[in-house]
Amino acid sequence: MSEKVRWGIIGLGNIASNFVKDLALVKEAEIYAAASRNLEKAKGFSKEYNIPNAFGSYKELLECKEVDVVYIATPHTSHCELSIMAMEHGKHVLCEKPMGINRAEVEKMIAAAQENKVFLMEALWSRFNPSIRKVKQMVDSGDIGPLAYLHADFAFYALDRDFNGRVLNPELAGGSLLDIGIYPIFLSYLLLGKPDQILSTSNFHDNGAELQTSMIFNYPKAQAILYSGFTSRSEMKAEISGEKGTIFIPPRWHEAQGYTVERNGEKEVFSMPTTGRGxxxxxxxxxxxxxxxxxxxxxxSHRNSQDLISLMDTVRIQNEITFPFEE
Known part of the structure; x- marks a missing residue:
């Protein structure tokens, strides 16, 4: 590998734009190439972010020997196929969440990583956020005592969006659960592990897209109350409460810039601004x-991604959240 890690970007939407801006802040990184199925889009994106190479197909980028790592930011439905294709070309892969649509896809991706001896990670950026890492450290060390209650939500109004777009189109695995419900589920899993029982309920649009899902994750001595939705805003804060105190992560908790600890009626605020967007x-x-x-x-880890998608699969089964291409 060269002195700098050379990145290729596949899928050039809003998430990729934010990602590339942060990539430019990492001195060990070189943004080497961008690919879209539309060459003009790739050229426009590359010009905007000073990327030297633009490709009009994903295959061309994957055949580019100079690219070390590929960041995949396409709709959910192509994560598995493109990640495996990249790994078969010897590329390391950072794939946007959810890594796959279901556990079967995630397992195929992990098998491809092992077979081709390349790095694979789900781009669950909140896991690496300094505030969230600190909160996990505090929980693990017992700073607020054994956890008893966790609440996390993530919702925004999306019914004014294009129903052919990624967010609301069942053909593209649209719906709130895979898109944003993954964040509250992740936080519960990170801090409490896999629950003994999941209770959940969902509401749907006429086109079949899941619009709201509420979940209770039940543990031997704790419960997590989780929610995702596209029909309204929510406060998007997290509350993590133990026997000795409570940690609050203010809105928008999944991209935390700090947290508050409350013990014995006294609050202490900690500020931890992220570098770039996070x-x-x-x-x-x-x-x-x-x-x-x-x-x-x-x-x-790969096991973490398997566990996370398994939890989402359980919620999907409970609420009959299926996509046309799965039937």
Missing amino acids: YFYEIKEVHDCLDQGKLESSLW
């Missing part, structure tokens, strides 16, 4: 793993 930290994790010759992250 993608910076997952990029650094990729680089650290590559430097150490690791094929998966210990902070967000």
Whole structure:
């Protein structure tokens, strides 16, 4: 590998734009190429972000020998196929969440990573956020005592969006659960592990897209109350409460810039602003793993991605959330 890690970007929407801005802040990174199925779009994106190479097909980028790592930010439905194609070309892969549509896809991706001996990680950026890492450390060390209650939500109004777009189109695995419900589920899993029982309920649009899902994750001595939705805003804050105190992560908790700890009626506020938008930290994790010759992250491992998608599969089964291409 060259002195700098050379990145290729596949899928050039809003998330990719934010990611590339943070990638430019990482001195060990070089943004080498961008690809879209539309060459003009790739050229426009590359010009905007000073990327030297633009490709009008994903295959062309994957055949580019100079690219070390591929960041995949296409709609959910192509994560599995494109990740496997990239790994078969010897590329390391950072794939946007959810890694796959279901556990079967995630397992195929992990098998491809192992077979091709390349690095693969789900781009669950919140896992690497400094505030969330600190909160996990506090919970693990017992600072607020054994956890008893967790609440996390993520919702915004999306019914004014194009129903052919990624968010609301069942053909593209649209719906709130995979898109944003993954965040509250992740936080519960990160801090409490896999629940003994999941209770959930969903509401749907006439086109079949899941619009709202409420979940209770039941643990032996704790419960997590989780929600995702596209029919209204929510406060998007997280509350993590134990026997000795409570940690609050203010809106928008999944991109936290700090947290508050309350003990014995007294509150202490901690400010931890992120570098850039916050993608910076997952990029650094990729680089650290590559430097150490690791094929998966210990902070967000292949097993973690399998567990997370299994929890979402359970919620989907309970509420009959299916996509046309799965039937």
